[in-house]
Amino acid sequence: MMRRGWPLLLAAACVVxxxxxxxxxxxxxxxxxxxxxxxxxxLDPAKLFNIENQTICNHIFNGLVRYEYEKNGAxxxxxxxxxxxxxxxxxxxxxxxxGVKWHKGYGELTADDVKFSYERVLDPxxxxxxxx
Numbered sequence: 001m002m003r004r005g006w007p008l009l010l011a012a013a014c015v016v017x018x019x020x021x022x023x024x025x026x027x028x029x030x031x032x033x034x035x036x037x038x039x040x041x042x043l044d045p046a047k048l049f050n051i052e053n054q055t056i057c058n059h060i061f062n063g064l065v066r067y068e069y070e071k072n073g074a075x076x077x078x079x080x081x082x083x084x085x086x087x088x089x090x091x092x093x094x095x096x097x098x099g100v101k102w103h104k105g106y107g108e109l110t111a112d113d114v115k116f117s118y119e120r121v122l123d124p125x126x127x128x129x130x131x132x
Contacts, residue, residue, distance in 0.1 A: 032059055046121050064094050064114065079109060 036052040045061045048054045058066075064080040067073055077083075080094040100109040 032056075046117070062100075079114075 036055055038050075038052055040052050040056060041047070041050065042053060043057060043060065045057050048057055062079050064078060064083075065075050066078040068076045077097075079097055079100055081097045083092050083094045085092055094114070096109060096111065096114070098108075101107065102109065102113075
C-alpha cells in the first residue's frame with residue numbers, strides 16, 4: 001500500500017513545486033485581464049455607454065466617488081475625501097484628496113480638472129462628438 005501512494009505523493013510535490021516556482025513571476029506581471037461579453041468600443045471615460053467599457057474603465061480610472069461593491073454597494077469617497085449637500089439639496093461641494101497625481105508627471109489633480117471633465121460631457125457640441 002505504501003508503494004502505491006508514492007507516485008501520487010511525488011506527482012503532488014511536482015505540482016506544488018511548479019506552481020510555487022511560477023508565483024513570483026505572476027506577482028510581478030503588470031497585465032489587466034478582464035472577461036467581457038463583447039468587444040469594447042473605447043476607453044474614454046466620457047463614453048461609458050455599455051457595460052464592457054465600464055467594466056474595464058472601473059479598473060483604470062477614478063471618480064469623485066465610487067460604489068463599495070465589496071460590502072453593501074454604498075457610495076464612498078474616491079478622489080473626493082468628502083462632500084457636502086446644500087440645504088436646498090441642489091448643490092454638492094466636493095473636497096478633493098490632497099496629493100492625487102496625474103500619471104506621466106502632469107501634476108496634482110485640481111478642481112479645474114474636475115470642472116473640465118464635467119463641462120466636456122455637458123457641452124452639447126462635445127456630447128455629439130463623444131457619441132460619434
